Amino acid sequence: MRTTPCGHDDGSDVIVVGGGAAGLAAASAAASDGATVTLVEREGHLGGILQQCIHNGFGLHRFGEELTGPEYAARDARMVEADPSIRVLMDTSVLAVDGDDDAFDVTLVGPEVGMAHMSARSVVFACGSRERGRGAIGIAGSRPAGVYTAGSAQRLCNCDGALVGRRVVVLGSGDIGLIMARRMTWQGAHVLMVCELASEPGGLRRNIAQCLDDNSIPLHLSTTVTRVFGHDRLEAVEIADVDPRTLVPVPGTERRVECDTLLLSVGLIPENAVITATGAEIDQTTGGPAVDESLETSVPGVFVAGNELHVHDLVDFVSEEGGAAGHAAAAHALGDADRDAAPTWVRVTKGEGVGSLTPQRLRDPADEVTLRLRVRSRMTDAVISIMSGDAVVKRVRKRVVVPSEMQTVRLTPADLAPVTGDLVVSCSEREGVE
Amino acid sequence: MSDVERREFTCVRCPMGCSLTVSLDDGVVTDVTGNGCPRGHAYGEHEATHPERVVTSLVRVAGDFRPVSVKTVSPVPKECVADVLAAVAATTVEPPVSIGDVLVPDVCGTGVDVVATRASA
Numbered sequence A: 001m002r003t004t005p006c007g008h009d010d011g012s013d014v015i016v017v018g019g020g021a022a023g024l025a026a027a028s029a030a031a032s033d034g035a036t037v038t039l040v041e042r043e044g045h046l047g048g049i050l051q052q053c054i055h056n057g058f059g060l061h062r063f064g065e066e067l068t069g070p071e072y073a074a075r076d077a078r079m080v081e082a083d084p085s086i087r088v089l090m091d092t093s094v095l096a097v098d099g100d101d102d103a104f105d106v107t108l109v110g111p112e113v114g115m116a117h118m119s120a121r122s123v124v125f126a127c128g129s130r131e132r133g134r135g136a137i138g139i140a141g142s143r144p145a146g147v148y149t150a151g152s153a154q155r156l157c158n159c160d161g162a163l164v165g166r167r168v169v170v171l172g173s174g175d176i177g178l179i180m181a182r183r184m185t186w187q188g189a190h191v192l193m194v195c196e197l198a199s200e201p202g203g204l205r206r207n208i209a210q211c212l213d214d215n216s217i218p219l220h221l222s223t224t225v226t227r228v229f230g231h232d233r234l235e236a237v238e239i240a241d242v243d244p245r246t247l248v249p250v251p252g253t254e255r256r257v258e259c260d261t262l263l264l265s266v267g268l269i270p271e272n273a274v275i276t277a278t279g280a281e282i283d284q285t286t287g288g289p290a291v292d293e294s295l296e297t298s299v300p301g302v303f304v305a306g307n308e309l310h311v312h313d314l315v316d317f318v319s320e321e322g323g324a325a326g327h328a329a330a331a332h333a334l335g336d337a338d339r340d341a342a343p344t345w346v347r348v349t350k351g352e353g354v355g356s357l358t359p360q361r362l363r364d365p366a367d368e369v370t371l372r373l374r375v376r377s378r379m380t381d382a383v384i385s386i387m388s389g390d391a392v393v394k395r396v397r398k399r400v401v402v403p404s405e406m407q408t409v410r411l412t413p414a415d416l417a418p419v420t421g422d423l424v425v426s427c428s429e430r431e432g433v434e
Numbered sequence B: 001m002s003d004v005e006r007r008e009f010t011c012v013r014c015p016m017g018c019s020l021t022v023s024l025d026d027g028v029v030t031d032v033t034g035n036g037c038p039r040g041h042a043y044g045e046h047e048a049t050h051p052e053r054v055v056t057s058l059v060r061v062a063g064d065f066r067p068v069s070v071k072t073v074s075p076v077p078k079e080c081v082a083d084v085l086a087a088v089a090a091t092t093v094e095p096p097v098s099i100g101d102v103l104v105p106d107v108c109g110t111g112v113d114v115v116a117t118r119a120s121a
């Protein structure tokens, strides 16, 4: 352990950055393997985004019941708080992680530690995701109050008790936008419409039915917001039809919609502010770091899980992934003979139909591997195939695959036996089937 | 002449999201089409005759600007959703609140309790 001038140092075997579903699972897993763990959370509560997701639909796979987000978070938080080998630092931000392999220097700031350096042998990043804002989609017009990302409106409403507006237009039909359209309606606002640039809704059909149809909220596909009006507060937006192929607004279709609030639900991207500075390689398609099957990044000893790796739609899989990263981080910290062996790298690449994929490489192609992927477009009667050269490693049939549902494929050592070189993962509709 | 009616639903039981058409005769389901599997038949029948929803919302806590989140412990009839929301919105509770505390018993006479899903100190 090392003491620094600007703060005391209680080094840990494993430091977990972020106390959402992924970080909570990682901390518990690493502690259960005998590691000492420090969990650092920037907010005043554990559970991350789950605290603002007050609707039900969490934990069906893991607990066999449909919990709300805060209930799911509470189950994991209780376990972490009761574990004597986990130290939890709340209201504390990790600013930087320097060093490598098993001598990391983590810079953090918070009320309990002040500005401090802390040493660790492994680091698990579980910082979640951030929302794309208006800057990312470029809407013309003034800069009035009343334009929010759907997630920040959700937090203001569900955690801070503030309804952000009364007459609402939602741009983007991702699940957060759909859920917020229902929430704002249920809290007494008038949600006028949801506009979606694409010709297909971004969110799950289940949410279209239960959030929009149930509340008679119209969904306008191939429609976007082209301009906002208002000086101090939003007064109206201009919407327009878009050409379904080019996604360019069609001149002459513009119309004005009077509203005081615009919610943007135009996608999530992994929160990579801190991990990027470690030098970890980033995959441009997932937006998160590239990892091997143990969720280790290109920097040995740095692991990543949850939305920071690859934006997930089911928290159950986020927890599973956090657990896997925690076990691997503990193994790295405590010294594991298997991990010391020189790896025989195998690359895992995206073939036809696959939009994003993790892990991007395998360290030991004889181990169990969990592949997670998103397809590019909706397909029915689809087959996900994993090939190694001409050899079929695995084929999985799916009645339907949609980009909004992450697919999970598990490969056993037996599946991986014929692997001789790089793996290619693709997804297509079966021949001769519409 | 009997009262024949056709209604459209989206099945939410799996990501296929099949478009169901349910035929009713005097309120009795006579046919479900468009379902990709038997689960869709059951869903269509249920949605057409007695649709239900779990309601999640917020309850004010005295002395705190932060509300607690709540849910109905089981689904309530869909036509009661607006009344349940109004009853929940009209409620203010005293802290502390623990997860699982019953905040509105037998909401709107549905026989279903509204419980806290988040704690408040």
Ligand SMILES: Cc1cc2nc3c(=O)[nH]c(=O)nc-3n(C[C@H](O)[C@H](O)[C@H](O)COP(=O)(O)OP(=O)(O)OC[C@H]3O[C@@H](n4cnc5c(N)ncnc54)[C@H](O)[C@@H]3O)c2cc1C
Residues within 6 Å of the ligand: A017, A018, A019, A020, A021, A022, A023, A040, A041, A042, A043, A047, A048, A049, A050, A053, A056, A057, A058, A059, A092, A093, A094, A095, A126, A127, A128, A129, A151, A175, A176, A179, A271, A274, A305, A306, A307, A308, A311, A312, A313, A314, A315, A316, A318
């Ligand atoms: C609106 C919405 C609805 C959803 N609905 C469902 C659903 O119905 N069912 C379902 O299963 N899943 C659902 N999900 C998905 C699931 O809830 C999330 O994928 C999951 O909770 C993400 O967990 P995470 O730990 O990766 O990230 P987060 O929960 O975002 O946690 C990241 C944590 O890291 C902290 N942090 C970030 N940077 C730092 C730093 N530098 N230092 C310290 N701390 C830091 C943050 O404060 C945060 O607490 C939904 C998600 C959203 C957004």
Ligand code: SF4
Residues within 6 Å of the ligand: B011, B012, B013, B014, B015, B016, B017, B018, B034, B035, B036, B037, B038, B039, B040, B041, B043
């Ligand atoms: S009918 Fe069957 S296949 Fe279609 S959405 Fe419902 S459960 Fe899925």
